[in-house]
Amino acid sequence: MLLPEQMTKILIVGSKARFKETIDVLYRLEAVHPIDFSAEEEGFSLGTPLPTASEDSQKLLKLRSVEKDLEVVDKPMAEKIQTAKVESEVGEAIISLEAEIAGAVESKLRVHNRISELQNSKKLLEPFTQLSVDLDLYKGYGSIDVFTGIVRNDPTDDLTKAVDRFEIFKSSDGKFVALFVAKAESAKAQQILVTQGFTEIPVPAGKGDPQEAVKAIDSELEALGKSLADAVEKIAKLREKHEAFILASEEHLSIEVEKAEFPLRAGTTAHSFIVDAWVPQKSLAEVQKALREKMGEDVHVEVLEVALRKEHIHPEEVHAGVSEEHVVGTPPTKTDAKKPVGFFSFFTELISTPRYGEIDPTIIIAITFPLFFGLMVGDIGYGIPFIVLGALGLRRCTTPEWRTIATMLFFGGIWATLFGFFLFGEAYGMHFGVMGTVDATHPFGSELTWSSMLQTELPHLGFLSKLTDVKLILYITVWIGFAHLLLGYLIGMFNETKRHGFRHAFFHKFGWIMILGAGAFLLLFIVDVLILNKPVGIDDPRFILGIALILPGIAIAYLGEGGQAMLELPALLSNVISYTRIAAIGMSKAGIALAFNMIAIEMIAPMGGVLIIAAIAIFVVGHLMVFILAVISAGIHGIRLHYVELFQKFFVGGGLKFNPLRIVRKYTIER
Amino acid sequence: MAIEAGLIAIGAGLAVGLAGLGSGIAEKDIGAAAVGAIAEDEKNFGKGLIMTVIPETIVIFGLVMAILLWIKM
Numbered sequence: 238m239l240l241p242e243q244m245t246k247i248l249i250v251g252s253k254a255r256f257k258e259t260i261d262v263l264y265r266l267e268a269v270h271p272i273d274f275s276a277e278e279e280g281f282s283l284g285t286p287l288p289t290a291s292e293d294s295q296k297l298l299k300l301r302s303v304e305k306d307l308e309v310v311d312k313p314m315a316e317k318i319q320t321a322k323v324e325s326e327v328g329e330a331i332i333s334l335e336a337e338i339a340g341a342v343e344s345k346l347r348v349h350n351r352i353s354e355l356q357n358s359k360k361l362l363e364p365f366t367q368l369s370v371d372l373d374l375y376k377g378y379g380s381i382d383v384f385t386g387i388v389r390n391d392p393t394d395d396l397t398k399a400v401d402r403f404e405i406f407k408s409s410d411g412k413f414v415a416l417f418v419a420k421a422e423s424a425k426a427q428q429i430l431v432t433q434g435f436t437e438i439p440v441p442a443g444k445g446d447p448q449e450a451v452k453a454i455d456s457e458l459e460a461l462g463k464s465l466a467d468a469v470e471k472i473a474k475l476r477e478k479h480e481a482f483i484l485a486s487e488e489h490l491s492i493e494v495e496k497a498e499f500p501l502r503a504g505t506t507a508h509s510f511i512v513d514a515w516v517p518q519k520s521l522a523e524v525q526k527a528l529r530e531k532m533g534e535d536v537h538v539e540v541l542e543v544a545l546r547k548e549h550i551h552p553e554e555v556h557a558g559v560s561e562e563h564v565v566g567t568p569p570t571k572t573d574a575k576k577p578v579g580f581f582s583f584f585t586e587l588i589s590t591p592r593y594g595e596i597d598p599t600i601i602i603a604i605t606f607p608l609f610f611g612l613m614v615g616d617i618g619y620g621i622p623f624i625v626l627g628a629l630g631l632r633r634c635t636t637p638e639w640r641t642i643a644t645m646l647f648f649g650g651i652w653a654t655l656f657g658f659f660l661f662g663e664a665y666g667m668h669f670g671v672m673g674t675v676d677a678t679h680p681f682g683s684e685l686t687w688s689s690m691l692q693t694e695l696p697h698l699g700f701l702s703k704l705t706d707v708k709l710i711l712y713i714t715v716w717i718g719f720a721h722l723l724l725g726y727l728i729g730m731f732n733e734t735k736r737h738g739f740r741h742a743f744f745h746k747f748g749w750i751m752i753l754g755a756g757a758f759l760l761l762f763i764v765d766v767l768i769l770n771k772p773v774g775i776d777d778p779r780f781i782l783g784i785a786l787i788l789p790g791i792a793i794a795y796l797g798e799g800g801q802a803m804l805e806l807p808a809l810l811s812n813v814i815s816y817t818r819i820a821a822i823g824m825s826k827a828g829i830a831l832a833f834n835m836i837a838i839e840m841i842a843p844m845g846g847v848l849i850i851a852a853i854a855i856f857v858v859g860h861l862m863v864f865i866l867a868v869i870s871a872g873i874h875g876i877r878l879h880y881v882e883l884f885q886k887f888f889v890g891g892g893l894k895f896n897p898l899r900i901v902r903k904y905t906i907e908r
Numbered sequence: 909m910a911i912e913a914g915l916i917a918i919g920a921g922l923a924v925g926l927a928g929l930g931s932g933i934a935e936k937d938i939g940a941a942a943v944g945a946i947a948e949d950e951k952n953f954g955k956g957l958i959m960t961v962i963p964e965t966i967v968i969f970g971l972v973m974a975i976l977l978w979i980k981m
Contacts, residue, residue: 377955382924588954588955588958589954590919643915707975707978707979708975708979711972711975727920768976811965812965814965814968814969814972815965817967817968817971818971821968821971821972821975824975848950871966877957877961877964879957880954880957881962884958
């Protein structure tokens with residue numbers, strides 16, 4: 238139930254003449270995870286694609302080029318197109334489409350090229366427009382050299398000193414220069430230019446005033462801009478007209494090509510084919526029935542084995558990162574998380590796919606993650622908006638990332654509201670009932686509560702206050718840590734028993750369960766000794782029990798894991814203490830909320846007048862900040878407790894995801 | 909008494925502050941390496957996150973110490 242679905246390995250053997258139909262049936266079943274044929278078996282060779290593959294791929298290629306030319310993008314379409322229509326029309330449609338768009342696309346391309354050409358020459362001309370020298374005057378001298386380019390400093394003074402015959406033109410900012418110098422002295426002049434940081438800009442081709450040339454280019458660009466817009470519009474019209482059919486055809490052809498290439502994953506002889514595949518146990522009968530009905534005697538299904546949870550690969554290799562994908566013959570993992578647990582599967586996938594022989598941790602995340610989140614927030618004022626936001630997100634969002642965040646907010650919000658109501662009794666960092674001393678000046682308590690703010694006596698809700706019962710909440714969170722980690726170890730023990738047998742599980746997990754139990758007894762003892770200062774000695778039964786558990790526990794862990802277990806021991810302690818972050822984050826949020834409440838309600842609001850608006854503004858902005866902080870800190874720390882503390886106790890991961898043959902159609906429907 | 913309370917408060921502040929600094933220093937290198945690994949292969953996100961937050965426990969220790977001190981005030 239909690240383990241991934243039981244898999245069965247089957248062998249499908251059949252006549253090659255009916256391979257295509259068999260492939261269609263397999264795709265339609267959506268329950269067959271094929272195993273790629275390894276071409277090592279004697280007498281078999283790797284299959285070759287069905288004859289339709291090459292024609293369809295060619296069509297697909299052409300279609301995709303049309304798609305690119307027309308800039309068609311994936312988007313939801315109002316109606317779906319029949320596959321029969323696609324099949325009968327796509328061949329001719331591609332030819333007519335290509336002819337229809339060729340003109341528009343070509344003219345667009347031509348205009349585009351001309352525009353970038355012109356823009357280039359304009360860029361080259363631009364520096365020369367700053368000098369009033371015609372372009373043809375830069376060239377064609379017998380005894381003069383011309384240098385044009387950018388300088389860092391003005392070279393005129395240096396040139397005057399060293400060179401006799403030269404003329405220099407400078408732009409108004411002095412950065413762009415054109416130097417005309419006698420050939421005999423050009424080497425000297427060039428040297429001076431170089432010392433002033435000269436970078437040459439070649440003289441562009443052309444005649445006459447460069448400013449005129451730029452004007453001419455600008456007017457041509459304007460005209461081209463119009464024709465480009467025309468071309469783009471024409472293409473947009475074509476796109477609108479054809480995109481539904483193009484998207485549908487592309488989808489259908491991709492599916493057909495994928496199906497036609499399926500034989501590459503199968504083995505064949507001259508007249509028959511074989512396909513190895515994994516099928517979920519519960520779909521096996523359905524697969525057999527479908528093939529028998531459709532194919533009769535031509536295709537035979539042989540059940541080879543039911544996949545065992547046990548792994549033959551050495552556990553150390555698994556930890557060293559050997560993924561299932563590299564181990565031939567390992568069954569795929571099909572986790573069967575239903576709503577609402579399935580909403581959380583993204584969190585598991587973020588770490589890794591569970592192995593075939595281990596419990597899918599999604600269910601634990603689904604239970605305890607919102608619980609931790611709610612404990613950390615623990616406030617009706619934030620909880621209810623979380624629920625609303627989460628519900629909105631679940632309704633609107635489509636990407637898995639946002640859906641996951643919405644899931645966290647929705648379920649976390651429910652717990653936050655429940656804890657806020659029954660455990661902490663607070664909204665926006667303030668309790669409901671009267672607190673503090675009650676006297677003539679403070680008829681509704683000296684402390685800031687909803688009662689004192691609204692000047693009415695409200696019932697007191699909850700048992701704890703995040704800021705005054707810190708010690709107790711810390712203590713509770715440590716116990717939450719013990720419980721959560723114990724759950725982790727128990728699952729770990731179950732997984733190890735399934736995958737490597739009880740002996741392995743005993744040495745790798747049971748020792749740790751004993752150590753954890755000992756820790757719990759010792760915690761009770763230590764709290765009495767150090768914090769409550771009770772007169773208890775080492776003959777206390779909890780101490781004795783703790784020692785009696787921890788010593789054999791360490792011994793078992795040492796036998797199982799060796800010296801590494803000694804290093805893990807303090808890590809386990811820090812894991813338990815790590816859960817106190819639940820208290821710490823709740824407390825810090827309550828603290829920030831309290832600060833804003835005091836500033837807004839006790840300090841500013843009593844001044845009256847316009848300042849009441851300021852107080853409301855501070856209240857709103859402050860709580861919005863706490864609200865956002867709550868999402869970030871409670872969310873991240875909540876999931877972290879699962880990833881770092883809990884998962885390390887049992888989760889190995891690296892499984893192969895169940896990936897059956899299936900077809901997803903967005904733009905087409907089959908008859 | 910006032911001096912004692914003040915010293916305790918300073919101690920609590922140091923416990924949280926220094927532990928936070930320590931976590932930060934430890935996390936910065938891991939975080940940078942993790943981002944590099946994720947840039948190479950997004951599948952490393954989970955592992956990267958785990959590695960990055962491991963030193964975070966230090967600051968929780970500091971915080972627990974601070975709270976215990978504060979309770980004694």
